[in-house]
Amino acid sequence: MPRRIPTILFLLFALAIAVWGTTISLTSETPEDREEVVFWHFWSGPDGAIVDDVVRRFNESQSNYFVRAVSMPGNNFDMKLFLAITGGDPPDLINQDDPIVADWAFRGALYSMEEIAPSEEVERLREWLLPSARSLGEYDGKLYAVCNGLDIRALYFNQDLVESALQSPAPKSLESYHQLDQIARACTKYTDGELTQIGYLPDPRRLWAWGPAFGGDFYDEATSEITTDDPRILNALEWMVSYRRELGANNVATYRQNDQSLPNKMFPLLAERYAIILDGQWRVRDIEAAQQQSRERGQQPTRYGVWPLPHDPQQNGKAGWVNGNVFLVPRHAENASGAWEFIKFWTGMDGHQSQAATTCMAGGWIPVSQQVSESPEFQQYLQDHPLFARFVEFSQTEQVPTPIIPAAARYYREVNNLVQRAMYSDEPMDLNAELVSIDKAMQDHLDRITSRPSFDEESKRHD
Amino acid sequence: MSVRSGKLHRFAPWLFISPWLLGLLGLFAYPFVASLIWSFTEYDLLTAPRYVGTDNYQRVADEILRGEGFGKALWNTFYYAAVSVPLSTILAILLAVMLNWKVRGQAVFRTLFYLPSMVPMVASSILWLWLLDPRDGMVNGVLAMFYDVPPLWFQGMQEAFSLESPFQFGSKDGLTLMSLWGVGNFMLIYLAAIGDVDQSLYQAADLEGAGIWQKFRHITLPMLSPIIFFNIILGIIQSVQAFTQIYIVSEGTGQPAESSLLISLQLFLSAFRDLEMGYASAIAWVLFVILALATWGLFRTSRNWVHYRGVRM
Numbered sequence: 001m002p003r004r005i006p007t008i009l010f011l012l013f014a015l016a017i018a019v020w021g022t023t024i025s026l027t028s029e030t031p032e033d034r035e036e037v038v039f040w041h042f043w044s045g046p047d048g049a050i051v052d053d054v055v056r057r058f059n060e061s062q063s064n065y066f067v068r069a070v071s072m073p074g075n076n077f078d079m080k081l082f083l084a085i086t087g088g089d090p091p092d093l094i095n096q097d098d099p100i101v102a103d104w105a106f107r108g109a110l111y112s113m114e115e116i117a118p119s120e121e122v123e124r125l126r127e128w129l130l131p132s133a134r135s136l137g138e139y140d141g142k143l144y145a146v147c148n149g150l151d152i153r154a155l156y157f158n159q160d161l162v163e164s165a166l167q168s169p170a171p172k173s174l175e176s177y178h179q180l181d182q183i184a185r186a187c188t189k190y191t192d193g194e195l196t197q198i199g200y201l202p203d204p205r206r207l208w209a210w211g212p213a214f215g216g217d218f219y220d221e222a223t224s225e226i227t228t229d230d231p232r233i234l235n236a237l238e239w240m241v242s243y244r245r246e247l248g249a250n251n252v253a254t255y256r257q258n259d260q261s262l263p264n265k266m267f268p269l270l271a272e273r274y275a276i277i278l279d280g281q282w283r284v285r286d287i288e289a290a291q292q293q294s295r296e297r298g299q300q301p302t303r304y305g306v307w308p309l310p311h312d313p314q315q316n317g318k319a320g321w322v323n324g325n326v327f328l329v330p331r332h333a334e335n336a337s338g339a340w341e342f343i344k345f346w347t348g349m350d351g352h353q354s355q356a357a358t359t360c361m362a363g364g365w366i367p368v369s370q371q372v373s374e375s376p377e378f379q380q381y382l383q384d385h386p387l388f389a390r391f392v393e394f395s396q397t398e399q400v401p402t403p404i405i406p407a408a409a410r411y412y413r414e415v416n417n418l419v420q421r422a423m424y425s426d427e428p429m430d431l432n433a434e435l436v437s438i439d440k441a442m443q444d445h446l447d448r449i450t451s452r453p454s455f456d457e458e459s460k461r462h463d
Numbered sequence: 464m465s466v467r468s469g470k471l472h473r474f475a476p477w478l479f480i481s482p483w484l485l486g487l488l489g490l491f492a493y494p495f496v497a498s499l500i501w502s503f504t505e506y507d508l509l510t511a512p513r514y515v516g517t518d519n520y521q522r523v524a525d526e527i528l529r530g531e532g533f534g535k536a537l538w539n540t541f542y543y544a545a546v547s548v549p550l551s552t553i554l555a556i557l558l559a560v561m562l563n564w565k566v567r568g569q570a571v572f573r574t575l576f577y578l579p580s581m582v583p584m585v586a587s588s589i590l591w592l593w594l595l596d597p598r599d600g601m602v603n604g605v606l607a608m609f610y611d612v613p614p615l616w617f618q619g620m621q622e623a624f625s626l627e628s629p630f631q632f633g634s635k636d637g638l639t640l641m642s643l644w645g646v647g648n649f650m651l652i653y654l655a656a657i658g659d660v661d662q663s664l665y666q667a668a669d670l671e672g673a674g675i676w677q678k679f680r681h682i683t684l685p686m687l688s689p690i691i692f693f694n695i696i697l698g699i700i701q702s703v704q705a706f707t708q709i710y711i712v713s714e715g716t717g718q719p720a721e722s723s724l725l726i727s728l729q730l731f732l733s734a735f736r737d738l739e740m741g742y743a744s745a746i747a748w749v750l751f752v753i754l755a756l757a758t759w760g761l762f763r764t765s766r767n768w769v770h771y772r773g774v775r776m
Contacts, residue, residue: 253618254597421720
């Protein structure tokens with residue numbers, strides 16, 4: 001008998017685990033009178049809690065649908081989705097933030113909103129969305145993705161540092177990139193010959209922002225042509241590289257390490273590594289937290305401001321670059337209509353304005369609709385968070401996305417690789433020739449993809 | 464024996480091995496054959512594959528010739544393997560020999576040197592990102608004594624073992640350093656092998672008046688040679704398959720400017736970001752051929768330096 005004790009204990013333990021597992025699955029079951037909507041997303045941590053709260057509020061407001069959110073943080077989201085799609089069991093709704101909308105739509109992996117919702121409602125949603133939000137989801141005349149949160153980049157600046165360097169009040173906005181250069185130069189500090197503070201250093205990944213600000217376009221929709229060889233894109237690149245020429249490639253690379261990923265107090269602007277930095281609205285939380293800490297310690301908090309990218313509309317200069325999170329409905333989703341209801345709830349359409357405002361306030365997210373921004377509770381929030389209010393203001397200007405074309409993900413990488421090579425190396429480069437080379441390679445690649453009929457074209461042929 | 468029990472006897476072994484056999488067929492044989500077929504197609508994972516002949520292989524060849532895309536990834540992988548495999552082999556043998564010395568706290572030292580191998584790859588990658596930060600990292604804090612311009616590590620495109628930028632450590636050198644940190648697994652195998660060396664060989668050498676170096680050179684190394692051979696092959700395969708650490712330190716892009724784009728990452732990006740599974744399959748097959756050739760070459764050379772119990776194979 002004593003010999004059997006470990007076996008019995010093991011079996012009891014296994015039984016306990018099994019019962020526990022059953023309980024979990026029972027408690028997360030969808031009510032019988034509701035249709036389940038499976039929603040995959042990658043949020044976790046504090047953002048995950050906010051998403052769970054949106055789902056809870058939606059489920060409470062509903063009698064037909066029940067959203068079951070599945071958090072999938074990590075890097076294999078796409079792979080899991082493709083497996084689910086090819087396996088014939090995709091989720092009903094997913095969240096994405098990569099430039100893949102056109103690629104997936106072209107290949108028939110997505111439903112357009114026109115396919116899953118009444119056309120009148122889709123039209124109203126188009127009207128509801130800000131132009132920048134709408135631009136992230138439109139491909140081939142259809143709405144394949146619905147933006148649920150905009151990411152806008154602008155120039156944060158340490159007001160104390162800038163004013164001390166200029167010996168005058170910081171400007172409200174920048175007239176031109178020359179003015180940015182002057183301020184950046186004034187704020188750059190060397191101690192014993194060693195660079196200790198950079199006024200401003202362009203991020204190699206942001207030619208996508210500076211190119212349009214200089215008036216350039218990466219893609220010509222009218223002719224379906226890649227236009228990396230646009231002279232204004234070259235101007236923007238030359239301007240970015242001028243910082244490398246001034247600071248030296250080694251300093252540029254050294255200062256760029258981990259820049260965008262550093263959290264909280266390590267954020268280079270807070271650490272006074274930079275006086276000016278191009279970053280997104282999510283940094284407002286870090287800045288406000290640092291200011292609050294200073295107040296609690298009885299210190300005068302450092303003042304920060306935000307400038308939009310300097311651009312000249314007369315020269316076709318756009319206000320900046322936009323990306324964001326979008327909702328996608330995978331083809332063959334079982335409950336696309338439930339997904340549509342959730343999309344409307346999240347974006348605030350059809351009387352859910354206040355709910356959408358609550359979501360945006362909880363996450364510090366930029367509303368995708370002007371009406372949500374104008375709701376009284378959100379206006380109050382903006383008064384309390386003036387830095388964030390600037391980003392909401394910018395979201396209503398002409399912000400352009402990475403071209404919504406098949407192969408956009410590769411295009412994005414190729415351009416970033418070129419800028420990194422130009423910024424991190426002192427070796428001379430013919431930037432124009434490099435841009436022309438990318439232009440040609442990407443055009444060939446795009447032509448190869450689109451030489452095959454799209455899913456839509458195939459479907460029409462079969463019909 | 465009845466007819467029925469005879470049949471059962473015949474099928475019983477198949478029945479017993481069926482779980483493994485199903486796994487082999489489903490998880491190994493099928494993907495193996497499927498990837499070969501896909502390598503001759505244009506396949507985006509979402510729609511049916513379309514036969515394109517040898518287009519994908521021509522593209523691979525073209526990229527090798529131009530040193531772009533796969534060509535760049537191939538060079539990066541070659542550099543990483545060519546530096547990390549010999550260095551990790553030497554380091555693992557040296558550590559194993561030293562940890563075999565009968566000193567106080569031997570078990571503690573063995574544990575300490577093995578511990579890094581137990582740290583999850585994601586955690587160690589993040590740790591190394593901090594250690595090798597060009598500005599604030601501890602490693603550059605020390606190297607600042609020797610360098611006017613400290614190395615850029617994961618932020619640099621330089622290659623320390625090249626004539627263009629000797630001793631200027633870039634992203635691949637950072638990855639090599641990471642691989643050396645996790646050398647504990649190889650070290651453990653060498654440690655076991657050293658313990659297995661016939662002590663009478665050392666006693667005979669002592670009688671002949673051999674010194675430490677001579678014993679190491681003429682006894683330990685030859686006796687370890689089958690293990691070294693095994694570990695080198697394993698090391699080459701591991702360096703070609705390295706993915707997690709590269710994905711993390713290069714933010715999934717092979718940055719800066721593709722200097723840390725190894726073949727495994729290139730394959731992943733092609734298949735799951737650019738939806739070019741056909742091309743990715745061709746890459747996998749070219750890689751398979753390269754690895755097979757490298758292994759075959761090693762086997763050929765092994766006749767000259769691998770000894771099995773005193774017999775050269």
